[in-house]
Amino acid sequence: MSEALITVLMVHEVGLHARPSVKLTKLAKGFSSQIEMAVAAEGPWIDAKSIVKVMATKAPKDTVLHFRARGDDAQAAVQALADLVASDFEEAKRDAARG
Amino acid sequence: MSSRVGIVIVSHSPDVARGTAEMVRQMVGEEVPLAHCGGNPDGGLGTSVEKILAAIDEAWSEAGVAILVDLGGAETNSEMAIEMQPPERQGRVVICNAPIVEGAVMAATESWGGATLAQVCGAAEELSAA
Numbered sequence: 001m002s003e004a005l006i007t008v009l010m011v012h013e014v015g016l017h018a019r020p021s022v023k024l025t026k027l028a029k030g031f032s033s034q035i036e037m038a039v040a041a042e043g044p045w046i047d048a049k050s051i052v053k054v055m056a057t058k059a060p061k062d063t064v065l066h067f068r069a070r071g072d073d074a075q076a077a078v079q080a081l082a083d084l085v086a087s088d089f090e091e092a093k094r095d096a097a098r099g
Numbered sequence: 100m101s102s103r104v105g106i107v108i109v110s111h112s113p114d115v116a117r118g119t120a121e122m123v124r125q126m127v128g129e130e131v132p133l134a135h136c137g138g139n140p141d142g143g144l145g146t147s148v149e150k151i152l153a154a155i156d157e158a159w160s161e162a163g164v165a166i167l168v169d170l171g172g173a174e175t176n177s178e179m180a181i182e183m184q185p186p187e188r189q190g191r192v193v194i195c196n197a198p199i200v201e202g203a204v205m206a207a208t209e210s211w212g213g214a215t216l217a218q219v220c221g222a223a224e225e226l227s228a229a
Contacts, residue, residue: 018126019126022126022127022204022208025208026127026208029212029213049212050225051204051205051208052222052225
């Protein structure tokens with residue numbers, strides 16, 4: 001059992017809209033740890049595995065996202081989520097290709 | 100093996116049903132059992148119990164099936180289709196009280212993560228409360 005905390009700047013052009021929210025939630029669900037997300041350091045913290053709550057944050061571009069996790073895979077969980085956000089939700093390349 | 104909850108989309112419009120299913124496929128993926136139906140037997144706007152029954156069969160999963168509907172007739176015809184299910188399926192096919200498009204995406208995301216039928220519908224219905 002461990003705890004982990006990470007912050008990451010979201011550069012995605014449209015922000016935390018539907019598709020990124022689904023990706024983020026699906027990734028979070030793959031970990032056994034309890035994972036929470038916030039758009040500000042002081043919270044409020046929401047369940048990162050809840051698609052409805054993640055989408056409801058309506059976080060815009062340039063938001064600093066905070067992830068914290070508690071559980072056996074806490075460190076791996078927050079790192080994977082931060083990587084997803086930092087990679088622009090793996091969408092940048094495809095969007096660029098689309099022109 | 101698919102123990103994921105199946106999702107059925109029932110709209111008066113075949114185009115809305117197809118488009119909603121397409122959004123679920125693109126955003127959530129291929130792993131969730133999914134079926135859609137719309138339009139009356141004559142090809143006009145409406146819903147039909149036969150089509151809903153076929154869609155339930157197509158999306159059937161041992162974990163159950165969640166139905167997303169649009170307007171009144173879609174709901175009453177879906178209720179009829181649920182009543183016509185065999186005894187072993189009773190209680191495992193339910194209508195989610197949620198907006199059809201958003202609800203389908205939310206429900207499918209929960210299903211993908213291995214949630215129970217109650218959790219799948221709960222996530223979709225959380226939309227209305229939010």
